[in-house]
Amino acid sequence: MSAIFLLVVGLGAMAVGYFVYSKFIAEKIYQLDPDFKTPAHEFEDGIDYVPTNRFILWGHHFTSVAGAAPIVGPAIAVIWGWAPAFLWVVFGTIFFAGIHDFGAIWASVRNKAKSVGALTGDVVGKRARSIFMIVIFLVLLMVNAVFAVVIAGLMMNFPSAVVPVWGAIIVALIIGQMIYRRIMSLAVVSVIGVVALYVLIGIGPSMPIQMPAEVAGMSGNAIWILILFGYAAIASLLPVWMLLQPRDYINGLQLFIGLLILYGALVLLNPTLVAPAFNSDVPAGTPSLIPLLFVTIACGAISGFHGLVSSGTTSKQLNKETDARFVGYFGAVGEGMLALAAILAATAGFATLGDWQAMYTSFGQGGVNAFVQGGAFIIHNGLGLPEVTAATLLTVMAALFAGTTMDTGLRLQRYIFQEWGDIYNQQWMKKPAIATGLAVASCLLLAFGAGGADGSGGLIIWPLFGTTNQLLAGLTLLVITVMLVRMRRPMWYTLAPLCFLLVMTILALLIQLRTFWNQGNMFLLVLDIVVLVAAIMVAMECASALKRSRAEMAAQGD
C-alpha cells in the first residue's frame, strides 16, 4: 500500500476528530465558557500565572509533551504489522489522548489551576492522591532508565551521531549565555543555533566516535549509560536558563524542521509499505497483540504524562477557557502526527519485506533503530540527502528528545526525594546533590537490574513503562469523570476510555508477570507486582469514587 494513502487517511481522521468530535466535547460535555475568568487572569502574577497567546501556548504544550516516546513506542509496536499500530494511534488520538489532554486542562482551569495530583486529592480522595504519587515516581523512574538505554543504543549503533548530539549541548550552553547576557537578539541566535546544529549533523558522519565494545570490564553500552546519567545529574542541577531553556528551544525548532523534512520526503517519494498490515509471522517470544499493543504505544495514543504538563503549567497560562480545545486537543493531534511519522518510517523505509524482517528479529528489537534507518531511507530517496547524514539527523532528533526528557525527569525525581525528606523530616535528603544522587542510583538500579550488566536489555521494561503511564492517564480520566458526574453531565466519553485503559493495563501486567516468571527475572517480577498492585488500587478507587459521587447526586436529586 502507498504510504501517502495511509498518511492522508490518518491525518484526515485526526482532522475530523479535531473539527467535529472535539467541538462536540467542548460544547456539550466540558461546556467551555468564553467568559469564564481563567486562573491566568484571576491570579495573574507575571511569573506562573500569565495569560498567553494560544498559538504560543500550543507550541509550549506540544514541545513539552512530544519527546522520544511517540517515536519509540510505535516503532516497537509495528512488529505486529502496520495496521494495529496505525489504528491505535489514530483512534487513540481522537477518542483517548485528545479528550484526556483537553480534559486535564479543563479540570485544572475549573479548579484554580491545581495539578492533577492535587486534584486527585480534592476530587477523589486522599488515598487516591498517595497512589498518584507512587505512580508518578514509577513513571519517572522508568522513563529515565528506558531513555538512557535508548540513547546508549543509538550512540552504539550510529557512531556518526555522537559528535552532533554532544556538540548540540555545547551549542545550547553558548546560546543560553548569549541570550542571558543579551549579546545578540533572539532571532539571530535562533538562526545561528539551528545552523550550528545542522553543521554538526553534516560533519558527524566524517568523525564517527565508536565506543569500544569493552572498557574496564564493562560493555560500551553500559559506559554510555553511566556517562548519560552523569550528564543528566549535572544538567538537572544547573540553573534552567543555562542549559535546559536553550536546549528545549533548539529542540523545538529541530522538531518542526525534522517533521517537515520527514513528511516532505514521504510525499515526494511515496514509498510502499513493505511491512504486512497484520504480521502473521511474528518472531518467537512476541507477546499477544491484545493487550500489549495498548501499553507499547502510550505516547502517541494516550499518555498520562500529558496530564502533568496540562495541569502543571499549561492551565496556569490559558487566556480563555475556549482555548483549551486548541491547545489540549490539537496538542494531542500533533503528537499523533509524530507517532504516525514513526509508523510510516518504520514500515515503509525498507526496500524489501526481508530487510524489514531482518530489523524486527524479536520483540523490543527494531524500535528506534528501525525508525532511524527507515526514516533515513525515505529522506535519502525522497530528498537526495546522503543516507548516513539523514540517519545522523534522525538519531540526533531522537537522542536530543530523550536527553531533554531525562534531565527534566531527573529534576522532577529529585523534587520528589526532597519532598519525602520534608515529609519524613530527613534533613540530609533535602540537599539537592544527595536527592539527585538517590534519583540517579534508583534509575541505574533499574537500567542494569532489568537488562543485565551490559544494560542492553533495558528495553524489556518499555511495556512496563507504558502500563504505569496508562495508569496515570487513568487517574486523570477518573478526576474528569467524577467532575462530570457531579455536574450531572454525560460521563461515558471519559469513562469508556478509562475502563478500556484499566482492563488493558491489568491484562498486560498479568501477561508480563507470567513472562518474567518464566524468564526467572525476579527483579522485573517484583516491579511488575508493584505496578499491578497500584493498578488494582486505581481500579478499586475508580469504582468507589464513581459509586459515591452517583449516590451523592441521587440523594441531592430526591
Next chain:
Amino acid sequence: MHDDPGNGSSTRRDKVRAWLDQARFFTEEVYSSRYRGAIARARRDEDDLFMLLVFSEMMGLQNPASYYTLELQPLLLERFHDWHTRMGMEHSPLDHFRCC
C-alpha cells in the same frame, strides 16, 4: 487625492516593521514563557539571600563572617589596644568590648 509614492513606501515599511516586531515578540515569548516561573523563583531565592546578608544584624542573625574570623581575634586585640591609645583614650571606650 492621489497616493504619494514616498508615503506608500513608508507605510509599507511601517507594516514590515510592525510585522518584525510581532515576530520578535512571538519568538521571545516562545523562548521565555515556559521557564519564566522557574527563573523568577531562582532570582527570588537569590534576592532573599542577599537581603538576609545585608540586613542580617538588624534581624538578629549573626553575621556568618564572624565565625570564620574568630581565629583573627588575638591580632584584633592588639590592634584595638593600639587604636584606643592612639586616639587618646586610656581604656576601651566600649562597654561590651573591654581592653586593658
